[in-house]
Amino acid sequence: MNISNVAQKSGVPAKTIRYYESIGLIPEAERAENGYRDYDRADVQRLRFIQRARRLGFSVKDVGNLLELWNDRRRASADVKALALKHIQEVETRIEELKSIRETLRHLTESCHGDDRPNCPILDGLAGKGREK
Numbered sequence: 403m404n405i406s407n408v409a410q411k412s413g414v415p416a417k418t419i420r421y422y423e424s425i426g427l428i429p430e431a432e433r434a435e436n437g438y439r440d441y442d443r444a445d446v447q448r449l450r451f452i453q454r455a456r457r458l459g460f461s462v463k464d465v466g467n468l469l470e471l472w473n474d475r476r477r478a479s480a481d482v483k484a485l486a487l488k489h490i491q492e493v494e495t496r497i498e499e500l501k502s503i504r505e506t507l508r509h510l511t512e513s514c515h516g517d518d519r520p521n522c523p524i525l526d527g528l529a530g531k532g533r534e535k
Contacts, residue, residue, distance in 0.1 A: 412449035
């Protein structure tokens with residue numbers, strides 16, 4: 403099947419499929435006689451796996467590790483779990499960072515009158531004014 407078909411079946415854009423090939427996340431596709439990439443059902447499955455892992459926020463590197471584990475029938479599930487637990491910790495750290503961002507933005511917007519005056523605490527905060535000592 404050609405790249406547009408595999409893109410449609412997997413939900414991964416053709417440009418992304420070519421990128422995944424270029425970085426070695428998926429093997430380079432076989433070429434048909436006309437020179438077009440030729441994919442099979444296993445490629446669609448692999449791309450769906452990657453898509454789901456990426457939607458869960460796994461990095462490309464971690465997706466590569468997950469793919470290796472997925473393809474290794476002698477893998478230890480403990481290795482997969484360890485990778486997932488590490489990712490959970492990264493997600494929790496990011497959540498805390500996002501909460502801090504939200505609070506900073508709330509503080510800045512509450513400080514801004516939002517009227518016709520040029521003075522804007524939001525812009526001052528982004529410029530770092532008031533923090534210098």
